[in-house]
């Protein structure tokens with residue numbers, strides 16, 4: 001019988017494991033891929049917006065000579081944390097279900113061989129993140145092979161026409177990188193300007209590229225259909241251009257597109273949580289949990305990291321989610337000592 005099972009070895013799952021160790025527990029982590037898997041899928045040349053100290057967990061220093069760490073530095077760092085702390089990790093073993101079993105739980109998992117396995121434990125921490133579940137736009141053509149919700153690197157797009165959907169850091173970074181390798185990039189975004197959260201050192205560069213026409217920026221616009229070599233875009237004409245009409249006008253046009261990158265963010269898999277009995281309706285409300293302890297409405301079942309967010313998945317990130325484990329560990333220690341409220 002395990003004390004605590006943690007599902008997911010991202011930054012917040014690893015942090016929870018270290019915090020539990022510090023309270024005398026010996027958690028077992030299940031990770032369907034390898035440590036820091038979500039980060040390993042981030043754009044190869046990405047730079048975090050957080051400084052290294054803001055990403056630190058487990059009292060292990062994150063040393064870098066750079067102002068902001070790179071993807072590779074973060075991968076090395078979280079791997080080193082798992083080694084230094086000698087965390088028990090069942091890699092390449094996906095948890096498929098968590099069920100009540102008496103006072104504890106039975107965790108069903110399946111490894112690379114396809115062999116199913118059951119693990120009994122007293123408590124479970126879900127730290128599965130959101131990166132496997134991109135926000136779908138829900139338009140015709142979204143599942144075509146030349147459409148992706150992930151951007152890895154620019155080279156495959158050299159010399160092609162790419163439509164990027166979105167106005168966040170991911171969209172802006174990808175657009176700049178692709179323009180620099182000779183892609184003809186159009187950014188289509190529904191807002192009046194790209195996100196206010198664009199990294200401040202990137203924003204002026206993007207604005208300049210857009211102003212000079214190096215990137216074709218379509219604001220107040222939505223892609224409504226994706227064809228094999230084109231997209232259909234609807235744009236709301238700004239009121240300044242329409243002083244003579246009262247109703248905003250929508251203009252429809254077709255843009256050529258060899259590739260479409262729908263960089264529209266991610267959301268946690270609510271169905272996975274609901275199957276465990278957690279109240280997790282689709283929509284803006286976060287899954288039911290006590291923010292002081294991170295315990296869900298299912299006693300003994302906890303959330304750590306971005307899986308605990310509501311619709312706005314950006315309200316929790318590593319900087320904040322790394323502290324969830326400390327709350328969980330404190331609660332479990334208090335329960336053990338009989339001092340929990």
Ligand SMILES: Cc1cc2nc3c(=O)[nH]c(=O)nc-3n(C[C@H](O)[C@H](O)[C@H](O)COP(=O)(O)OP(=O)(O)OC[C@H]3O[C@@H](n4cnc5c(N)ncnc54)[C@H](O)[C@@H]3O)c2cc1C
Nearest residue numbers: 008010011012032038048049050095129305306317318319
């Ligand atoms: C491009 C980009 C840049 C970012 N920059 C920053 C930044 O500068 N600063 C910051 O604080 N945040 C940043 N973030 C956000 C940050 O990366 C996430 O908030 C963080 O990864 C969340 O950590 P997590 O441990 O909750 O989830 P994840 O890192 O997503 O980890 C979840 C883990 O669970 C595993 N898993 C999922 N399902 C199962 C299952 N059924 N069984 C077993 N394992 C499972 C996954 O494989 C994964 O390893 C950025 C995000 C993106 C996309």
